[in-house]
Amino acid sequence: MKNTDCLSEQDLTLHYYGEIPADSPELEHLSSCQNCLVRYDALQKDLKSLPVLTDEADSAAGTRMAARVSERLNQRKTNWLPILGGSAAAAVALVVTLAIWPAQPNAPVQTQPVQTASHTMGLENDMPDIDFLNDLELLKELELLRQIEGV
């Protein structure tokens, strides 16, 4: 007959794993209750029959793991290089663009003197013509002088 003081399944499990203090009322009850003892024995039998997991790392596992971790850490470092390289190239491109950008509005101003210069150069090229015209004037004056002398 099960009474209200009987241990719950959780208490029995905790007792199996040594998680109930030895001087607790639960264990006092267990020692005197046939019903709880039978349940506890069944639980104990089941848990003791479970196989022990024997998965153990071998002695070389540490060396292999050290190599794996080092490789991964190095990969993480080298993975940053292309990103850093790309970022640096983008930064340089940006700086170059910004350096050129403000110059564009002044470009006509800069081209203006060039055009002016070319005009100047054209005038300079035309200079012989001016000289020629000047020479014609002089010739006219010379003719005038000759006529005067002739008179």
Place this chain on the structure above:
Amino acid sequence: MLSNTSAIIDSLPWSSYPQLMVEPDEQLLLQQIRNGDQRAFERLVKEQTGKILSLAWRLVGNREEAEDLVQEAFIRLHRALPDFRGDSLISTWLYRTTTRLAIDHLRRERLKRKLFFFRADNDAPDPVELASDTRDNPGRKYQAKAAMAALRKGLKKLSPRQQVIFSLRHHEGLALQEIAAHLGLETGTVKSHLHRAVTQLRLELADYREDMP
């Protein structure tokens, strides 16, 4: 594989660990690592791998997946070392991180199974494989392998947290209070999970016990 594990679990701050003095040898090793000695870190990995890999293997039941978990734990350790103040042992930090990574891994595996409609029975071992190595006391070997397979199958039917709590208590022998500290749970919650895990496993293994002579 664990390529995307890192996003899910944060590395734990050293300050969240119980106050324990770091051993002088470990302190020296840490100083060397902080000074950029890569070989010192490799030495640390070699020293800690055996215990941590065995734990991960028993928790997830697969060697390759366990190795991936342990690798991830060491990479997180490498990342966390600059902040280490010597309040706890490195092994404690690794133990906790690996346990949490294992729970996370088991959750993902379970989700994958649900998404792709895999049944748990698909993981049942091949009966031919079970009976393959029978040179020495074939009956007992077969029984041992069958018992192990039944346990693995039963463990997979538990929730990831129940599975890990059961393994930490039953196979690793950790006290419930330690498990609670490792997983950041209340001791009462751990007790409840352990009880449910044991109940479920007893049910799962009942059929197997009936079949055994």
